[in-house]
Amino acid sequence: MGAGLVGREAERARAERLVAEVGTGVPRALAVRGEPGIGKSALLGHLAVVAGSAGFLVLSGRAAEYEQDLPFGAVVDAVDPFLGAWDGAAPAELAAVFPALGPGTAPSPVDRHRLHRAMADLLAILAARRPVLLVLDDLHWADAATVELVERLLRRPPPGPVLLAAALRSGSAATPLRAVLRAAERHGHVEAVDLGPLDACEADLLLDTVLPPGAPQRDRIAADAGGNPFYLLQLARAPGAPAGEGDNGQLPAPIVAALRAELRDLPRNAGLLLAAAAVAGDPFEIDVAAAAAGLAPDPALDALDELWARDLVRTTDAPRRFAFRHPVLRRAAYAAAGSGWRIGAHARAAAALAAAGGPAAMRAHHVERSAAAGDRDAVAVLSAAARDVAGVAPVTAARWSGAALRLLPATAAAERVELSEATAASLLAAGRLDQARPVLRAAVPLAADEATRVRLACGCADVEWRLGARAEGLRLLTDVLGRCTDPALAVRVRIALGTAHLWGADPSAAARWAVEARDTARDPGLRATAAALLAIATAHDDLDAARLAVAEAAAFLDRFPDTDAAHVDAFLFAGWAETSLECEAAAVGHLQRALAVAADAGRALVVPEIRYGLAVALAATGDVAGAARAADEAAEAARATGATDTLAWARLAHLHAALAAGDAATLARYAREAGPERDPSDLSASIDGAGRAMVEMAGGDAAAGVTLMLTAGGGPDLLQFARAYRPYWYLLLTDAELRRGRRDAAAGWAERARTAAEGLGLDGRTGWALRAEAAVRLARYEPAAELALRSAELLERAAYPLEAARSRALAGAALVAAGRRAAGAAMVDGAAATLAAHGAHGWAAAARERVGGAGGELSRREREIADLVADGCTNREIAERLTLSVKTVETHLGRAFGKLGVSSRSGLAARLRG
Incomplete structure (x- = not known):
């Protein structure tokens, strides 16, 4: 047991339990929080020892305070040394992150989440051989790319025995990381351990490891340390240190004084090397640190020996690579060096890395901290580094291109526009729309030509309306349109205006701009984009117009090469419109092409x-x-x-x-x-509500599902949902009411489905409405097979194979109920086989259940509940007797009503007696 783990019995037991659970094949995650020096790293170290003894592969890394701009710093620190000696195959995407696998091509910024999936796949591959512990220490210093990856691993952990353990400071983590951990705790994705101070007995035991029992300074040290293990040990190392003013972040004044006392008598070269090592990194390469210190190799190695002898730095597994004893010590060494000296040290470190052929991303960290305004070489390094990491770490890319932008003189307008666009693109890829907006706004007046000004204005307006500032975006576009002299550029602005109205839930205004753009376009690609915009804008209420518009767009797009990023929107709009017009096969082709062009264009x-x-x-x-x-x-x-x-x-x-x-x-x-219920007028809240309704309907609480669906849809007219999809939602409501045994209510929803499908001219929508009506007829013991088969025919004509199979299953159940059991069972089996062949195993199982229930055949639980109803038991009495919820009893009872064609408890009892 390490000194920092004096006490901590409950925390150690918890860590050991997690190791045991993961050893059984279940992924787990642990977050250790606490103030600096409280023992977070010691607890992770104990966890690593326990896991290693249990046969785990232990991968340990640490984020560093002054390297928060290096993408995936802690993860690379943990995994790259292992990959360098590994003989297995890693996912190709990871070569862009891990030097041991490189060089690799970075993914497009729009697809960087595939890199996160590749990392999860790598952990799964490793865990297939033996359990894996991935330790990420000091995560409060993590770069944005690491935070994104951790969020992905917590929300969707790799399958198999993988334990992710992270440590971070309480109350000081970056806002995104705090949000990630809050969400992960709320959803049960991570266990959190909050470390507090040692009690008096534990502190006394820890001091026994470094001071004799009767040492007179023990009481003062214990009082100053406040139960913090690191502070106890640090004060014990320099017990005579004078009190001082705390100027080192969260460190108490006595600890700052103790650190200064420890470093005060270092020989000159050792002090220089320690400060230079703090500049070079943690861990640091001795050659880079020596160059930053301005020391020749031999004096640098002598100074390194002095630092090692004083336990200020320690060796690592990699040759010529060393680490500070504690991150706080590095911070003290960095802060103790003068600001001017640090600028020079960063410049010398950058030069050493350049001489060694180091990548631009490694040099940019130092160039950003040392370059002066107007330094064109620094601008080139920072720009190159930003391009190199844009695909994997857009936040870092934005920081470096933004730094290059600040170094450029105000007179370099063309270069400033280019860097502004690069910076904004990275910020947009990272979801930092609020930060991208001022960058784009500042670039618009710098545009030297009309084409650039239009491109920037359209991009800026796109960001404006996505941030809820649609009026500002529309004003910007209107102003640019008024100054356009090039007709083709004016068409682009009109398309942008229509797009803003479309996503702003004003399809009629979007359609007006789309028509104006189409009618003034001379370029066939722009005309196709305008037509596609018109198609999606009119797909809500004028399907004939949408069909004509999407046909016009498709006629061009289907012979158009995937080379021009300007036509991404044409493919997107056409694909979306086609999904509303039951042309899904064409939609798949157009949307896949949109994806390829969007990835290339960022x-x-x-x-x-x-x-x-x-x-x-x-x-x-x-x-x-x-x-x-x-x-x-x-x-x-x-x-x-x-x-x-x-x-x-x-x-x-x-x-x-x-x-x-x-x-x-x-x-x-x-x-x-699922988030908390919100105002359903908020679009995302309405969508989430529909999803919760579907879950409730599938899980047995049909009544709750109906209530949620009506709330999400804005009432029984479902005006919150697109007209073309209302027949489907009404079909779900019909099925839910039938499961509750409420056939009259179900008939009402089926009638609404029929009305909603009328006038659409869409076979699939009519097929959904007919299936709803057929289900009601079956529940009423009326002939339903012919209607269900008609539904299947229409759904097949719409090229909806799964929905057609579900209608055929209903037709089969209707045949069974009509006494044609063999024919009906065969039809259901065929439908279930079709569903299973497409991977719809849930629907296949539901289809087979129809045969078991048709014609009055109840499941075991339904028969059990029905018998108790016949005996006169209430639903609550049945629930208590069978250890079920009342809602579950009601659901089973509703199904029994539907299968037996009855609508009351007395009717059920009579049917059972018959």
Whole structure:
């Protein structure tokens, strides 16, 4: 047991329990929080020892205070040394992050979440051989890319025995990390340990390890340390240190004084090397530190020996690489060096790395801290570094391109515009829209030509309306349009105005601008984009106009090469419109092309919408696994860019695929992560409400599902939902009421489904409405097979294979209920086989259940409850006798009513007696 772990019995036991649980194959996560020096690292060290003894692969890394701009710093520190000696195959995407696998090509900024998935895949690969412990210490210093990765690993842990353990300071973590951990704790993804001070007995025991029992300074040290293990040991090392003023962050004045006392009598070269090592990094390369100190190799090595002898620095597993005894010591050494000296040291470190052929990203860390305004070489290094990391760490890329921008003279307008666009693109990829807006705004007046000004204005307006400042964006576009002299550029601005109105939930205004853009466009690509915009704008209420517009757009797009980023929106709008017009096969092609062009162009903001549309189209065509994958990627992209509404839509699409597949884990995660109920007029709240309704309906509480659906839809008219999809929502409400045994209410929803489908001219929507009506007829013991088969025919014509199979299953159940059991069972089996072949195992199981229940055959639980009803028991009495909830009893009873064609308890009893 390490000295820092005196006491901590409960915490050590908790860590050991986690190791045992992970050893059984279950992924777990631990977050250790506390003030500096409280023992977080010691607890992680104990965890590593326990895990190593249990046969775990232990990978340990630490974030560093002065390297918060180095992407994935702590993760690279932990994993790269292992990968350098590993003989296995790692996912190709990781070569862009880990030097041991490089050189690699960075992914597009719009797809960096695939890198997060690749890291999870790597951990899963390693865990397939033996359990893995990934330790990330000092995570409060983590860069933005690491925070994103940790959020992904907590929310979607790698399958298998993987334990993620992180330590961070309490109350001082960066806001994104605090939010990540709060969400992870709320959803049960991480266990948190908050370390407090040692009590008096524990502090006394710790002092016994460094001071004799009767030492006179023990009481003063214990009082000054306040139960903090690091402070106790540090004060014990320099017991005669004078009190001083605390000027080192959160460190108490006596600790600052003790650190200064420890460093005060260092020989000159040792002091220089220690300060230079603090500049070089933690851990640091001795050659870089020597160069930063201005020391020749031999004096530098002599100074290193002095630092090692005093236990100020320690060796690491890598040759010529050393680490500080504690991060606080590095901070003290860095702060003790003069500001001017540090500037020179960073410059010397950058020069040493350049001479050694170090990558721009390693040099940029030092160049940013040492370059003077007007230094064109520094601008080049920072710009190159930003380009290198833009795909994996857009926040860092924005910081470095922003630093280059600050170094450029105000007269370099063209270069400033170029760097401004690069900075904004990285900020947008990271979801930092509020930071990108002023960068773009400042660049618009600098544009030397009309084309650049229009491009910047359209990009800025896009950000404005996404931030809720639609009026400002519209004013900017209107002003630019008024000054346009190039007709083609004016068309682009009109398309941007229509797009702003479309996403601002004003499709009629969007349609007006789309028509004006289409009618004034001479370029066929721009005309196609305007037509596609018109198609999605009119798809809400004028499907004939939408069909004509999407046909016009598709005629051009289908012969258009994927080379011009300006046409990303054309592919997106066409694909979305086609999903509303039951042209999903065409939509898949257009949306996949949109994705490819967007990735090449770095159009991060539209990627979530593209992937969501792709998920909807794939689900309709019967590709359940592909739909789930696309929806999951849409959600990841939406989280990265902060697209709240699209995130809600993506989660709903993933939920739909999970219901089809019978994916209980995804259903449980959706229910667990559902946010609190909010004002349903908020679009994302309405979408989340619909998802919660679907979960409740699938989970047995149909009454709660109906209530949630009506709230989400804004009442029985479901005006919150697009007109083209209302028949489907009414079908769900019909099924829910039938499960409750409320056939009259179900008939009302089925009638609304029929009315909603009228006038759409869409076979699939009519098919949904007919299935709702057929289900009501079956529940009433009326002929329903012919109507259900007609529903299947229309859904097949719409190329909805899964929905057609579900209607055929209903037709089979109707045949069984009509006494044609063999024919009906065969039809249900065929429908279930079709569903299973497409991966819709959940729906296949539900289809087979129809045969078991049709014609009055109840499940075991339904028969058990029905018998108790016949005996005169109330629902509450039945619930208590069978250890069920009253709602569960009501659900089973409603199903029994539907299967037996009765509407009351007395009717049920009479049917059972018969």
